[in-house]
Amino acid sequence: MEVEIPGKKKAEEVEKVVIRFAGDSGDGMQLTGSQFSFTSAILGNDLATFPDFPAEIRAPQGTLEGVSGFQVQIGKVDIYTAGDQADVLVAMNPAALKANLPYIRKGGNIIVDGDAFTDRNIEKAGFAANPLSDGTLAGYNVVEAPISSLTKTALEGLQLDNKSIMRSKNMFALGMMYWLYDRSLKETEKYIDSKFRKTPALAEGNKRALHAGYHYAETIEALPARYRVPPARIEPGVYRHISGNTATAWGLMAAAEKTGKKLFLGSYPITPASDILHELSRYKNLGVITLQAEDEIAAVCSAIGAGYAGQIGVTTSSGPGVALKSEAINLAVMAEVPVVIIDVQRGGPSTGLPTKTEQADMNLAVYGRNSESPLIVMAATTPSQCFEAAYMAVKLAIEHMTPVILLSDGYLANGSEPWKFPRVADLPEIRVQHPVKPQNGAFYPYLRDPETLVRPWAIPGTPGLEHRIGGLEKQDVTGNVSYDPKNHEKMVHLRAEKVARVASRLPEQQVIGTGHARMLVVGWGGTYGALFTAVSELQHNGADVDFAHFTYINPLPKNTATLLKRYDKVLVCELNMGQFASLLRSRTNHPNILSFTKVQGQPFLVAELKEAIMQHLNLK
Amino acid sequence: METIEPPVVKTLTKKDFESDQLVRWCPGCGDYAILAAMTNALPQLNILRENFVFVSGIGCAARFPYYVNTYGFHTIHGRGPAFATGIKLANPQLSVWEIQGDGDALAIGGNHFIHALRRNIDINIILFNNEIYGLTKGQYSPTSPTGLVTKSTPYGTIERPFRAADLVIGAQGTFFARTIDTNPKLMTEIFVEAARHKGTSLVEVLQNCVIFNDDAHAAITARENRDDFQLHLKHGQPMLFGKDRKKGIRLNGLKLEVVTIGENGVTESDILVHDAHSEDPTLHLMLARMAPPHYPMALGVIRQVRAKTFDEAVAEEAERVKQVARYNSVDELLNSGETWEIK
Numbered sequence: 001m002e003v004e005i006p007g008k009k010k011a012e013e014v015e016k017v018v019i020r021f022a023g024d025s026g027d028g029m030q031l032t033g034s035q036f037s038f039t040s041a042i043l044g045n046d047l048a049t050f051p052d053f054p055a056e057i058r059a060p061q062g063t064l065e066g067v068s069g070f071q072v073q074i075g076k077v078d079i080y081t082a083g084d085q086a087d088v089l090v091a092m093n094p095a096a097l098k099a100n101l102p103y104i105r106k107g108g109n110i111i112v113d114g115d116a117f118t119d120r121n122i123e124k125a126g127f128a129a130n131p132l133s134d135g136t137l138a139g140y141n142v143v144e145a146p147i148s149s150l151t152k153t154a155l156e157g158l159q160l161d162n163k164s165i166m167r168s169k170n171m172f173a174l175g176m177m178y179w180l181y182d183r184s185l186k187e188t189e190k191y192i193d194s195k196f197r198k199t200p201a202l203a204e205g206n207k208r209a210l211h212a213g214y215h216y217a218e219t220i221e222a223l224p225a226r227y228r229v230p231p232a233r234i235e236p237g238v239y240r241h242i243s244g245n246t247a248t249a250w251g252l253m254a255a256a257e258k259t260g261k262k263l264f265l266g267s268y269p270i271t272p273a274s275d276i277l278h279e280l281s282r283y284k285n286l287g288v289i290t291l292q293a294e295d296e297i298a299a300v301c302s303a304i305g306a307g308y309a310g311q312i313g314v315t316t317s318s319g320p321g322v323a324l325k326s327e328a329i330n331l332a333v334m335a336e337v338p339v340v341i342i343d344v345q346r347g348g349p350s351t352g353l354p355t356k357t358e359q360a361d362m363n364l365a366v367y368g369r370n371s372e373s374p375l376i377v378m379a380a381t382t383p384s385q386c387f388e389a390a391y392m393a394v395k396l397a398i399e400h401m402t403p404v405i406l407l408s409d410g411y412l413a414n415g416s417e418p419w420k421f422p423r424v425a426d427l428p429e430i431r432v433q434h435p436v437k438p439q440n441g442a443f444y445p446y447l448r449d450p451e452t453l454v455r456p457w458a459i460p461g462t463p464g465l466e467h468r469i470g471g472l473e474k475q476d477v478t479g480n481v482s483y484d485p486k487n488h489e490k491m492v493h494l495r496a497e498k499v500a501r502v503a504s505r506l507p508e509q510q511v512i513g514t515g516h517a518r519m520l521v522v523g524w525g526g527t528y529g530a531l532f533t534a535v536s537e538l539q540h541n542g543a544d545v546d547f548a549h550f551t552y553i554n555p556l557p558k559n560t561a562t563l564l565k566r567y568d569k570v571l572v573c574e575l576n577m578g579q580f581a582s583l584l585r586s587r588t589n590h591p592n593i594l595s596f597t598k599v600q601g602q603p604f605l606v607a608e609l610k611e612a613i614m615q616h617l618n619l620k
Numbered sequence: 621m622e623t624i625e626p627p628v629v630k631t632l633t634k635k636d637f638e639s640d641q642l643v644r645w646c647p648g649c650g651d652y653a654i655l656a657a658m659t660n661a662l663p664q665l666n667i668l669r670e671n672f673v674f675v676s677g678i679g680c681a682a683r684f685p686y687y688v689n690t691y692g693f694h695t696i697h698g699r700g701p702a703f704a705t706g707i708k709l710a711n712p713q714l715s716v717w718e719i720q721g722d723g724d725a726l727a728i729g730g731n732h733f734i735h736a737l738r739r740n741i742d743i744n745i746i747l748f749n750n751e752i753y754g755l756t757k758g759q760y761s762p763t764s765p766t767g768l769v770t771k772s773t774p775y776g777t778i779e780r781p782f783r784a785a786d787l788v789i790g791a792q793g794t795f796f797a798r799t800i801d802t803n804p805k806l807m808t809e810i811f812v813e814a815a816r817h818k819g820t821s822l823v824e825v826l827q828n829c830v831i832f833n834d835d836a837h838a839a840i841t842a843r844e845n846r847d848d849f850q851l852h853l854k855h856g857q858p859m860l861f862g863k864d865r866k867k868g869i870r871l872n873g874l875k876l877e878v879v880t881i882g883e884n885g886v887t888e889s890d891i892l893v894h895d896a897h898s899e900d901p902t903l904h905l906m907l908a909r910m911a912p913p914h915y916p917m918a919l920g921v922i923r924q925v926r927a928k929t930f931d932e933a934v935a936e937e938a939e940r941v942k943q944v945a946r947y948n949s950v951d952e953l954l955n956s957g958e959t960w961e962i963k
Contacts, residue, residue: 042960187958240959254950264710266702283953284938285945289709294735298702301695301732305706308693309673309714313706331696421954460691460707460714463670468639468686470694471678480641481686 011182011226016075018083019177022100023092024061025053025068028170032090033070034416036177038241039187041418044231045074048383048529050082050415050603053355062124067099074181076230080382080529082415084605088180090173092116092147094125101136109141109223111176113169115148143222147172147213154212155205164202168209175213182228185210237420244383244412244526245272247419248316248342249279251390253286256312258391259398259430262287264306266299267316271354272410273344276316296324300341304332307339308469310434310459312394316342319361320351322405323368329403330369333495335469336446336455338397338404342390345409347601356601357410359525360576365405366554366583372492374499376400377554379407379525384419386412389551395430400502401454407553409526409575411603433457437464445469446479453498500555509557513539513546519617520567524550524580527604531573534609543617553583561588571596571616573609632663639689645680650801650827654748655687657807662688664808665715665815672715675704677729679721680755680829681748698729701736704743705930712931715815716743723753726762726782737791739930740819746811747784747824752833770832784824785908785922789901795821796908797921801828802841806852806919813921819929826917839912849912853920855896858888859907861916868892869907869915876906878915896924 019036021029030051037049052069059066073083085105091097093116104110112132122130131137132144151169158165171192178185189207196203217223242250256263267277267290281290289306293299300315307313315325322343332339345361347353365377376396380389386408393406435456437443445467446455458465467479475482476490511520512535523531528549535547548563550556564570564584570593572581578595585593596612598604637659645651662672672690676682678697685692691714695703704718718736725733725747736743752770753759759772763784767776788796795817797810807825814821826837835842840849847863859869862880868891870879879886898904904923911917947953 038958044962234962236962238955238959238961240954240957250950250953253953257950262710264706266706283945283947284941285948286950286953289934289938291705291709293702294731297699298705298732298735301699301702302706302709304695305675305693305703306710307706308703309707309710311710313710327696328699335693423954424950459711460673461670461711463668466670466690466692468641468692468694470685470692471696472694 011228013228013230015077015229016073016079017088017181017227017229018071018073018086019088019090020069020071020086020100020103021090021173022067022069022096023170024096025059025066026061027068027092028167029068029070029092032170032174033072034241035174035188035191036183037072037074037416039178039183040072040074040181040229041239041241042187043183044234045076045229046079046232046234046418047072047074048079048082048415048417050411062093062095062121064095064099064125067096069096069100071103074229076232078232080533081603081606084607088177090177092169092173094121094127094131097131098125098127104140106139107141109143110137111143111145111173113147113173114144115146143220145176145216145220150212150216151209154208158201158205158208160201160205164205168205171206171209172213172216175210176217178210179214179217180223180226182226185214235420239418239420241416242384242387242419242421243275243414243416244380244386244408245275245344245414246279247384247386248380248390248408249276251387252280252312252314252340252394253283253288254387254424254427255391255394255430256287257424258427259312259432261432262289262311263314264303264311265290265314265316266293266302266306267291268293268296268299268321270296270318270321272346272413273316273318273321273342275413276342276344296321297328300325300328300339304328304337304339307332307337307397308335308459310457310461312340312398313338314340314342314394316344318344318346319348319364322361322364326369329375329405330371330373331471332403333369333373333375334471336401336495338401338457340390340393340397341403341405342393343405343407344413345407353601355410357526357603358576358599358601359407359409359527359574360579360599361407362524362553362576362579362583365407372496374496375402375554376404376499376502377407378404378552379550380412381525381528381549381551383412383415383417387421391427395428396502398457399431399454399505400452400498401457402499407525412526434459434462435465436462443467444477444479446474447477448494448498452501453494503555503558506552506555506557508559509548509550509563511546511548511563512536515546516566517546518544518567519546519569519571520564521545521547521613522550522570522572522580522584523547524553524574527573527575530604530606530609533606534613537606538610538613543614545613545617550580553580556587560584561590564588564590564593568592569594569616571613573597573604573612575599575604632669634659634663636669637662637689639687641686643687644683646831648830649680650750650829651680651684651748653801653804654746654807654825654827655684657804658688658811660804660808661811661815664812667715671713672717673707674717674719675700675707676719677724678755679724679753681719681721682724684719698724698727699732700724700729701732701743701745705736705739705741708741708743708931709934712742712935718743718745720745720747721754722747722749722751722763723761726784726787734787734791737788737793737820737822740794740927741930742818742820742932744814744821745823747822748827749784749824750827750829750833751781751836752829754829754832758832783909784822785905788822789905789908789923793822793923794819794925794927795921796824796904796923797821798824798826798908798917798919800826800837800841800850800919803919810921813924817924819927840917845912849916851910851916851918853894853896853907853918853922855894855921855924858891858893860891876910876915896921899925
């Protein structure tokens, strides 16, 4: 559909569009992408973003290793992923073009900084000849804009050095995109003014570059049409942007505030979890204590110590770090001390793919400790849902006196989306009970609540409750060390039953769809956006398929087995080799649980999911 | 900076600190004497019983918390200092004691040991040094002397041992004391001093394992050696020892030497006076490294200097951040920065 909008050109209305910004890791592409996202969100679009940056901090300029990208999908329809393929690529140099070309839709728009396509840069990127002229880009609509030189011209007369001038060229590119998608410059101008409050020349330079880009796009004929992505129908309310790691940090803080407790984070830096440590370390005024421990083990041990002493103990890490924490987590299982362990999963095994995403730590979380070691495992589903997931992890740890492992992943951690955030007052209550000295009779540290089997959280400093706990097997009720065989067996069962009974407090597993389709697509954790989009689109086209996405892995929601039984076929889609499928097979006895898996360090594409689901639907 | 001790309601006695658990160390083990010295020391500290927490890792020594009637947490091998750090930061009112053996502290837990000292968290670490692994039945430890024949070194160890003091000084520790399981009075005194020190207090107790490394410290503890090979240091006192306290320590150039008053013109004014509070740890290290046969072993508080503790720094930082904080609640934080309303 074409509509007339102010300006010289016709505008084409589109439902959704995917844009990818790419440049050297020093080119400011993350900032450019997030500014575009923010402006679009204010305009009322729904959106999802995903940054794609290198493991190296500053790889040599102009090389493939140094390319940093940022992808955003905006829409007038609900958006759940950053999109499979980009409709538009903004590439600031040949390396950015080369690294990102595979992610651009055939026929898409490619905007490059023509000034950056020097022989030397072309060679550094590994092109044999200039890709702008040798036919490499046949089938794409290429706009070769002299971004560097035009930025320079636009900033003439300002007292700025060449480096500062060249740093503004991302704003020129952003200005072009703002024209192309009919967005206002206002929000970004406000941002620039606030960021460069103390350096007016830089503020002026960035704004000039932004305007220059906008007017350049308006003037040139190379851009085929202007696109318009009207606002989405979004639930009314106040929104903000949030990434998964920030949401996780804030969810933990909300739980601390709700309980009136301090939040103690013991953590050791590791990609992609460190941002949670960074974020929490800013709020020491809000009862947050962060300890950057000497290693992963000390991180979890200090958190368990804090939980034992009556505060909220949390440790954050990724797979390799969580592996190191196993023994300590088992102590918390044995001693029954509340602690939250957050595993922001990345590609593995070993060091693996530190900046890429994967869901392969589920087995580690559920089974990765010596002996019979039951604990709660849950998984966050979207960047903003990390808030609720972290909050619930604390609630369950405290209310059930157990370690809780919360699985996030690199995709959720760095991805962001608009979020209609809650008020702390509206969050579910967290029951905290610390016993005091009984009026008559003795205190027993392992005397359990008959319904939940939870033991009392008696904390040091309470008169009359002095007692000893530890990693040795303990006598039922008294907690004294015991090597009695029958007692040991009883305790093993009690610990398992305590965690199993958490299921009665969890919401039942919901299904999206008719509830009686032939096949059920199952996912868990961070793949929610892609799976939901794929299944919804198929359902819209009449496919006989339902969808269930799990947040609670252990224990499973109590209706899981009966739910799965309704379907002839269950297709579990996950970014590993079929870990959740195996778990469901062993827990439900369903005879036909199949797997669709991907282990490339990349999130699912909607297209590949749809294809896989269709294939399974057509098979008898 | 000094915290005020909470008032004590009733006077506690040794008995109040004895738990109802059967003590299960080997008969003759040095640990019994350490336990007795500890339950003697605790009532002297003017701290409520419920505010004590004993933390330990794994090993014979690590059973200690079960036998003290306070809060206790028997954790995992070598990680005691990390648990103790979390406990102290979570509740700075607590008096946190951490019991370690030489394997627990200096082998598997070496990293946590040095970092607790570096941060100077206000906890008391009691290091039971018997130079052997007891609970696993007799393998050499990181403090076993080179050549020691053990279950895992049938031809004698070929490794060089750690000296705990070297690590304490290297990690910028603020309190190092050494005592011995055959001297209950000294142990009790030193435990009290350790508790009163603000910062990480490291007490090395030379402890005897009767089963796997009996008489490991005989060069110091044997009746015939006691006088000549134990130097009891006291701040402000001359470093004198020997049966009639005629022997002393003198600084000769960059070396310590043992001299006898009245011989070769040596007078009492030549003898070093112990300064435990010296910031410069050089002399403390030299004293801590003395050992038979050429020197006596230094016992007592060798180093005690005041530096900001980690828990104090954490509390100060929180106050500082409060002065400049932009958000005072999670709701304010949620509403901060760029938000927009959809109508």
